[in-house]
Amino acid sequence: MTTASPSSSAQAAREALAVRLMHLRKDAGLTGKELSARCGWHPAKTTRIQKGAMLPSDADIRTWCAACGADDQADDLIATARAVDSMYMEWRRLHRNGMRQVQEGWYALHEQTRHCRVYVSNLPPGFLQRPTFATALMEQITRFQGTPDDVAEAAAARVAPSRFLYQGGHLYVVLLEESVLRYPTADPHAMRGQLRYLLAVMPLASISLGIIPFTTQRTVWPLEAFYVHDDAMAVVETLTAEIKVTQPRAVADYAKAFAGLASMAVYGDAARALIQAAIDALE
Known part of the structure; x- marks a missing residue:
């Protein structure tokens, strides 16, 4: 007890x-x-x-x-x-010794996950981030939180799960709000590289990438970023904390929300056109 x-x-x-x-x-x-x-x-x-x-x-x-x-x-x-007791972990507590260890924990989770559904409304998920983009992002987070600076190591660990895109047995279904393509989170050079990488991974059999356009009639409102791992756990990211949800009813709710969001997304050529338009805007 x-x-x-x-x-x-x-x-x-x-x-x-x-x-x-x-x-x-x-x-x-x-x-x-x-x-x-x-x-x-x-x-x-x-x-x-x-x-x-x-x-x-x-x-x-x-x-x-x-x-x-x-x-x-x-x-x-x-x-x-x-x-x-484990569901709510504040980022400052998780990052008290730097961010590398948390990012390595994400690697272990992705290694175990066979089917990962991801919804993001602010940033590309870590496993789809390029090193320059990840470094710029983690520098911002470190300054904001005032935690120890291990950005170089943390950024390398953050992008490491991208290897699972090229290994058998992993399937990623990713939904991005169009805003993710447009927010200037990094400098224009890093943003262009990041957006071009999204185009590069789209043909892979291990990933399905959908974009929810600004103009889409909403049936599910924009949510915080969340990851559903094998229907066993949902990980939700807020400004201040990481929330791990394992209650079956709650995980089912996130799966239901994901299905609704997926129905609003565009795929294939239509998704590529939105990404290319964001690249052209940077040009």
Whole structure:
């Protein structure tokens, strides 16, 4: 059993889990004392779990669900509980010793992933970045966060997963908002190289690249960048943190959002035309 997390976001997730467990109890028509009796523990434990003051163990959750006649919900709730304390990691904490180690962690994740769906609204994903672009980006991040400068090593580690585009067994389905092509994140030379690289990888069998045009009628609003790895985990990137989502229902929501975004994208020659137009604008 785990004590409360100091992260407010993790605590919010803990409280959301507590609410779901409380609703199971109420739907079963049980009082807290009745549930405690069925579970074989002190009522104070039930109170702590329902207040989000205690994170229940896997066994606690299975016992709770069995007492409520809701065994079918146990696996999802266990996945939620396991994710609570690790789901929200602040970038400054992750980058406290520099960015290289985090980028190497991404390499390991991509190595294990067979099917990766990526949506980005601000930047090309790391495995599609060229070294000059990645270096410019990571210099900006280091200045913003005030973390140790290991940009050269971090940039090399960031682009390293691009090797999986050329190895069998990996499939990347990437959706870019047209804004990604237009934001001058690096100098014009680096931007041209970056955009030309997108054109270069499009014929590869390992990648499907779609662009969502500015003019497309939205059925899914623009979202933060997210990566869905083998339907097992979604990684969401915000300004301040990396959020790892493993709850099956939440991962399914990201997959559903991705499908909606994919339906708005253009591919093939139409996508190439948008990339070329962005290159021409730099010229």
